[in-house]
Amino acid sequence: MEQMQAKANYSKSTEEEMADLRRGPWTVEEDLTLMNYIARHGEGRWNSLSRCAGLNRTGKSCRLRWLNYLRPDVRRGNITLEEQLLILELHSRWGNRWSKIAQHLPGRTDNEIKNYWRTRVQKHAKQLKCDVNSKQFKDTMRYLWMPRLVERIQAQATTSGGSGGAAVAAASSYANSGATVYDLNDQSNTDFDVVSAQVLPPQPVYGDGGAHMYSPGSSSVVASSDSFGTAASDMTECYNNYPVNQGNNQDYYQGHEYLSNYADQSLISPTGCFQQGMDLSEDSCQWMNAVGDISDSLWNDIDDVWFLQH
DNA sequence: AACAGGCTCAACCGCCCGGAA
DNA sequence: ATTCCGGGCGGTTGAGCCTGT
Secondary structure, three states: OHHHHHHOOOOOOHHHHHHOOOOOOOOHHHHHHHHHHHHHHOOOOHHHHHHHHOOOOOHHHHHHHHHHHHOOOOOOOOOOHHHHHHHHHHHHHHOOOHHHHHOOOOOOOHHHHHHHHHHHHHHHHHHOOOOOOOHHHHHHHHHHHHHHHHHHHHHHHHHHOOHHHHHHHHHHHHHHHOOOOEOOOOOOOOOOOHHHHHHOOOOOEEOOOOOOOEEOOOOOOOOOOOOOOHHHHOHHHHHHOOOOOOOOOHHHHHOEHHHHHHHHOOOOOHHHHHHOOOOOOHHHHHHHHHHHHHHHHHHHOOOOHHHHHO
């Protein structure tokens, strides 16, 4: 509780000073109040909701807390390989449209995806000493990183034989058959258990050490901090780390458009890319050659091992 | 064990947009 | 036509945690 009080010592805006609105981390009581109120009255009209619920918070704060944390279908834990792949692809398509990207990653919030991008992808760009928006880096992502991800997903599919690997099997079969492309947002897709996703309890962890300490998303409790570590790269472990909606969303990816398209384009490996005669500029090719020299170790583990070695 | 630096992510900020008054 | 307000979005911050030395 002291931690929360200390963390709440933000400077207040004039408006909030006048209204003496609370800021900083949410307490258990506030969470419960908000959840109960929304369960009874629904969401929306956040400012009046905050007042009516007796929450001494801004409407924005309530909305953010609900959308990013308390919503029953919020999915937490490690970003899976499939999700990484989707994020990279969708970001290359739409740029920093985090909410739009998040719409295609069920249960993930724009905030989470944004954080992933900033902490992981931008870091890699920085370590490669190029701008994250440069053509060089984009080409590296598209022709080395993403194909490598597909490889890893497929590798896991063959070794695990579990449901997580179904994504790639489905991707391949979809590619070969030209079968249905599922829309991630189509909740009529029976592969996704919408009902259970909605009724599962919210994420906050209320540790029961007698003092009912509240852990608002503490990475040490809710999700492994090693979100991209080698351990986390194992899909089984990844999914095991999901306390909420575990496994539900795996099926989502089984027929996902991107994986399907990706396999369809034979972008299975970097080599394949080049053999396909991709549209690479001379500069990009030189860059690729340079990166390619170290790509084996680099793409062997996307989670920084190569970077650490160098 | 202690310290420093890096990393993560919840929460906030400021801007913008659309609809209602 | 203008103003106000609710809501959404992308960017930023900073406390706590993790990891290496």
